[in-house]
Amino acid sequence: MTKLVWLNGVVSPLESATTSVADHAHLYGDGLFEGIRIYSGKVFKLDEHLDRLYHGCRYMNFAMEISKSELKEIILQTASQAEAVDGYIRLNVSRGSGLGLDPKAVKTAPNVMVMISTLALYGAEAYETGLDVITTSFRTIPADSLDQRLKCIGRYATHILAKAEANRAGAGEGLMLNHQGLVAECTGDNIFLVKDGVIKTPHASCGLLQGITRDTVIEIARRNGLVVEETLLTRYDLLEADETFLTGTAAEVIPMVTLDQRLIGDGRPGRLTKKIIDWYHEETLKGTPIPAYASNH
Numbered sequence: 001m002t003k004l005v006w007l008n009g010v011v012s013p014l015e016s017a018t019t020s021v022a023d024h025a026h027l028y029g030d031g032l033f034e035g036i037r038i039y040s041g042k043v044f045k046l047d048e049h050l051d052r053l054y055h056g057c058r059y060m061n062f063a064m065e066i067s068k069s070e071l072k073e074i075i076l077q078t079a080s081q082a083e084a085v086d087g088y089i090r091l092n093v094s095r096g097s098g099l100g101l102d103p104k105a106v107k108t109a110p111n112v113m114v115m116i117s118t119l120a121l122y123g124a125e126a127y128e129t130g131l132d133v134i135t136t137s138f139r140t141i142p143a144d145s146l147d148q149r150l151k152c153i154g155r156y157a158t159h160i161l162a163k164a165e166a167n168r169a170g171a172g173e174g175l176m177l178n179h180q181g182l183v184a185e186c187t188g189d190n191i192f193l194v195k196d197g198v199i200k201t202p203h204a205s206c207g208l209l210q211g212i213t214r215d216t217v218i219e220i221a222r223r224n225g226l227v228v229e230e231t232l233l234t235r236y237d238l239l240e241a242d243e244t245f246l247t248g249t250a251a252e253v254i255p256m257v258t259l260d261q262r263l264i265g266d267g268r269p270g271r272l273t274k275k276i277i278d279w280y281h282e283e284t285l286k287g288t289p290i291p292a293y294a295s296n297h
């Protein structure tokens with residue numbers, strides 16, 4: 001695979017792609033993004049990621065000139081040109097370029113980027129042994145400031161600070177509570193627990209990104225006859241759980257085995273967690289096929 005970037009219509013190698021220094025996401029975080037995985041030559045949940053992105057564009061009032069179906073085609077063609085089999089797509093849309101906070105200062109169409117690359121969040125061993133997680137001191141941004149459904153670039157400054165705090169504590173991830181002290185999510189993943197055979201995850205209103213992996217796991221678990229509740233959870237619930245795990249496009253499904261240095265269950269990846277990991281891997285093979293590379297030669 002060759003790492004490629006499609007940027008406003010021009011395809012370049014990843015190392016040489018450049019954008020305007022006046023890009024509003026670069027200057028103010030005024031942009032949206034998606035991270036999407038490619039498994040075995042197929043893009044997983046492509047329509048769902050595009051739907052989230054375009055809902056965000058409408059909310060942010062970005063003057064997108066590229067339609068959803070055009071962007072889908074651009075993504076598939078760029079992935080084909082990169083000869084991607086397994087990889088990670090980073091999709092960025094900013095309001096456009098212009099100096100000054102005022103959206104009226106932005107005189108260009110949105111800057112749109114499709115990056116075909118790779119990404120591994122945690123080492124392979126963590127998927128076998130599970131992650132240690134700490135509760136960070138950073139709360140998620142309340143919906144009355146920035147709706148959690150927006151995968152807004154600016155939001156991530158908080159998450160990066162939370163991740164750095166987890167790093168300093170030697171933990172693999174940082175748990176973020178919402179402004180009421182309820183469990184929201186981790187820095188780049190949603191969180192689930194299993195208690196007495198029932199799967200629970202914080203309700204979407206608890207200040208979290210409504211992850212596409214989260215939705216997929218809920219759907220797969222229910223399809224397999226398990227009960228899933230979207231509810232209000234506290235740290236107490238996590239510490240009392242039999243199993244916990246995290247989900248995200250980049251993270252996939254990964255066991256969490258301690259919180260604040262206290263074991264969850266027996267401190268090993270749980271039985272249902274392992275089943276869900278297997279089911280999730282089967283599901284990832286159902287993506288949108290990338291057109292054959294041969295068409296580029």
Ligand SMILES: Cc1ncc(COP(=O)(O)O)c(C=O)c1O
Nearest residue numbers: 188189190209211212213248249
């Ligand atoms: C803060 C946050 N929560 C949750 C997720 C998981 O979302 P998804 O499953 O759509 O990748 C992400 C993914 O990037 C994230 O950044």
